[in-house]
Amino acid sequence: MKSTVEQLSPTRVRINVEVPFEELKPDFDKAYKALASQVRIPGFRPGKAPAKLLEARLGRGAVLEQVVNDVLPKRYSDAVTASDVKVIGQPEIEITKIEDGQELAFTAEVDVRPEIALPDYGTLKVEVDPIEITDEDIDQQLQSLRQRFGTLKSVERAIENGDFVSIDLSATVDGAEVEEASTTGLSHEVGSGQLIEGLDEALIGLKAEESKDFNSTLVAGEHAGKEAVITVKVSSVKERELPDADDEFAQLASEFDTIDELKADLKTRVERVKKVQQAGEIRDKVLEALLAAVEIPLPEKVVQAEVDAVKHDAVHGFDHDEAKLAEALEAEGSSLDEFNKDTQEAAEKSVKTQLLLDAVAEAENTQVGQDELYERIIFQAQRYGMSPDQFIQQIQQAGQLGAVFADVRRGKALAGIVTQTVVTDTAGNTVDTAEMFGTPAEEAEEVSAEELAEVADATEAEA
The missing domain is CATH 1.10.3120.10 (Trigger factor, C-terminal domain)
Structure with a gap:
């Protein structure tokens, strides 16, 4: 096999490949064997029909097609290895010559990794923000930990940001109900922004058993991208009670005995x-x-x-x-x-x-x-x-x-x-x-x- 490489651009080459037919004998043998297993010829067991009978039955063209299909991927790979080009992406292969008994030739155009002139890394300079640990950082971590150990209790007041509610949702588009947008008994933390846009704003101020309509754009389903009228009904309202940040809490939430030790550990984690x-x-x-x-x-x-x-x-x-x-x-x-x-x-x-x-x-x-x-x-x-x-x-x-x-x-x-x-x-x-x-x-x-x-x-x- 002979192959040459033409540089078409800094990122693309054409590989020209010529394969003499004498190198293809193993591939022809493999093709005859594959075709013989697929074609039934009277007097011969499957896979045992002679090559000449197969060619007579199928035509030389079918054999050549089988050989070419099997040969191209490996010969292309061999040519890439021999030329030492660093290919990326899939090649565009074109057969340029098939002279039966003489030569198979094809070209493969493919993107390659370009030559890149790398700089002296020591000349690179960057600036970043310094590491700063504030009391607010520690308080945020402590607050998050307290929330994990908080308990929920029912309240009869109007909904506030941070409350937990159980709600029913329904929606209509142009007056028609959207079934996939309806649900009941859905738990939601007000202010989390995890559900429909505009829901948290609509909930603020409502009480249990009250409802409200608001407009929002659906983001999924067959009505995705359309504006809908959403109805939210509140079933229950609960608030989260947090434990006091004291030594007792430190012992409950960690391996430490005091709140000061817990805060020191939180500072280390934040850092x-x-x-x-x-x-x-x-x-x-x-x-x-x-x-x-x-x-x-x-x-x-x-x-x-x-x-x-x-x-x-x-x-x-x-x-x-x-x-x-x-x-x-x-x-x-x-x-x-x-x-x-x-x-x-x-x-x-x-x-x-x-x-x-x-x-x-x-x-x-x-x-x-x-x-x-x-x-x-x-x-x-x-x-x-x-x-x-x-x-x-x-x-x-x-x-x-x-x-x-x-x-x-x-x-x-x-x-x-x-x-x-x-x-x-x-x-x-x-x-x-x-x-x-x-x-x-x-x-x-x-x-x-x-x-x-x-x-x-x-x-x-x-x-």
């Missing part, structure tokens, strides 16, 4: 979480600085494939009806044009980032150990509420294990750059990135998911 958040800010800003420092030509077809995937997922939720998607976007104050523009920009940035970090990983010879890969799999599995074995099976079936590996390698490569970058906070202090990124980002701080969730919950409650 650790803020360090992780600062590490994330540093990582993002270093990546932005690196992207700004290099020129990266974009492979158009790879970008378009990512755009198409996002659009497909978006319109899938609206029964692949783009008009319904447009209505939903308009209800949110956006438009289909804005969505398409944002999707294009996000895809371009995503592809640029992947190409850049792949180039860094290759230049720095970044290696990924089995333990590091498995840790990422565990982390991802927890996010999706799956066991690691289930998650591995799912990504293997989807052919995504390589993508997970690539993400780990890119993250590790970026962490290596961070440690070479000059990082200061807005107060002028140098930030010790080695402490944060001396190991992969997930290992840098032993902060549990529960701790992160607690801080997030407290922050949302305060907001």
